[in-house]
Amino acid sequence: MALREQTAVTLIRPSRGWAALDLRDLWLYRELIYFLTWRDLKVRYKQTLLGAAWAVLQPFLTMVVFTIFFGNFAKVSSEGFPYPVFSYAALLPWGLFSKALNDASRSLVGNSHMITKIYFPRLILPLSSVLSGVVDFGIAFLFLLGMMAFYGLYPTWGILLLPLLLLLALVTALGVGLWLSALNVLYRDVGYALPFLTQLWMFISPIIYSINTVPEQWRLVYALNPMTGVVQGFRWALLGSQTEQLGLILAISSATAIVMLISGLFYFRRMERLFADRV
């Protein structure tokens, strides 16, 4: 038997304290990441009337409401851009982030039947739920390009950096999602806190308003929120909006995101051994 040759010895024993990340194991199970992401996508729009149109409808309707109330009535500054494009360019990464964060945070509890019956690296669950949001993002993004053409706006060369900004949003969602999903196994409070947390987070990110509204001396503190860097980066890359110290803001945002991801990974791995017994 060919498999015999590579027979691995698995030692099962109680673990104590911090566990190694064991990314090799994750690599062995890479196909499962693909299949679970694919399952989420397949299932999401089955038996829906509008199907993938939902991916556009959500940010679109939010944009309409924002435009009427914040753009027209409250006259929120939009850095000189048409308010619809200004807010939609921000709602795009925000939608991706909030969906990824919510799905990842609920991934362990939602798949408890798998956790209690089968071994696989548990990291796969939050990871694949974060990834499944990217397709929706792609659809909504095409709509944005149409809107920009309508307003006669053309993307800058910065658009080439868009994948990096996207990655920053995903890393942030995964980092926080790892913390919350593990906590959710132990304390179901997380489920109640999530909608509230997401809403607050939106208000402390420059979605409705421009970063220029924030007093200058506070901007670098403001950048500690990784979504500040992501959203402002999107506006710069797509619309050519000018922000002072954007590079520094992005650096600060990325640093926070990476800290969240690494701490989240270790916390998750540490709590992993309790999942099957406690979920």
Place this chain on the structure above:
Amino acid sequence: MSRYAIQVRDLGKQYRIGTVVTRYPTLREALADRVQALFHRNHHTDETIWALRHVSFEVEHGKVLGVIGRNGAGKSTLLKILSRVTEPTEGEAEIRGRVGSLLEVGTGFHPELTGRENIYLNGAILGMKRAEIDRKFDEIVAFAEVEPFIDTPVKRYSSGMYLRLAFAVAAHLEPEILVVDEVLAVGDAEFQRKCLGKMGEVAREGRTVLFVSHNMSAILRLTEETLVLDKGRLVMRAPTPEAVDYYLSQGFSQTGERVWDPEEIPASAAPFRPIALRIRNAQGQVVDTVRSVEPSVIEIEYELSAPIAGLRVGFYLMSTRGEYVFTSFDTDDPERFERFSVRPAGRYISRCLLPANLLNEGRFVVGVNASTYRVRRYFQDEQALTFTVDATGAPGTQWPEPRLGAVRPRLEWQVEVA
């Protein structure tokens, strides 16, 4: 390479009482506990239970080992540790080879997805590579007998089709070590036979198998050696017939009576509450051994806290080799079934007379079942009581040799000179 595929040393798993059964803790309670712990040192003594303790054994490559034990004996905990679903609290296990575990069939099946899609998804969850699934796809579909429905969402499948498909995927897993729990307890008789056949095939291919089951005849057919677990301890490792015999007679009183403790009765049994099962000899005494040549009585005492429509209370009789001898219910007679179409609340005894000259010598197992046909099974205990039949005076006992077969009827013979 070591000759052992699995080596388990002093394995133990401790649960905090309540962590499994109580509702989910909230953050507030956890914080309150922390604060309390600050002020009252050592105040918090958690009650714990060892689901498994001091368990050590080895399994050689290519061996098929059975694991039996009553509910709560630690069988599932052992399998969960070996398949890395949960961590042990103490001790260790060394495993050489890829482990495939089947603690349940159809894990990860999604009702909205089609049969085809679920095969790929479930295969990936069980640890199969995509290429491997591609290769075995047709075989899996053929085994499950679902070709015409392969592109239909499984939520439209009958439960039988669903189970067949789920088992088919799992059965085509090719790990070096297979850990199987009770998956055969589902499906119709025909499918169970097919599953057993497949398991036998797996065993003959020289893979190491750890097989947990309540189905004694399956254990006897598939395994040569068996572990007996009781209350988290490994109490016996022996050739399977010996282990099964020990298991079936362990813990039973030698008085021919079985009384159910309240904690042995699942909540789902209500409004049916079993009280006792007894075997009586021709003189009406409760005994462990009855004579084949005399009639005897099997009685089930129970209480209904509410009326039940269409109830039937009865038993299975099984040999210690796991073969069913017969099944009988108190309302088998249509007239009596009419009379008891609704059985009012109250305390009852259902008594069955076993005629003389029915059973062969040996040990028999009585299983109890209380159900309403096609509606609900209130209570079932497959190994409730064992008793011995003594064949003294039975037909053919002038020859002191064991007779094959579970029954020993006194039949009419005629011998003619032709």
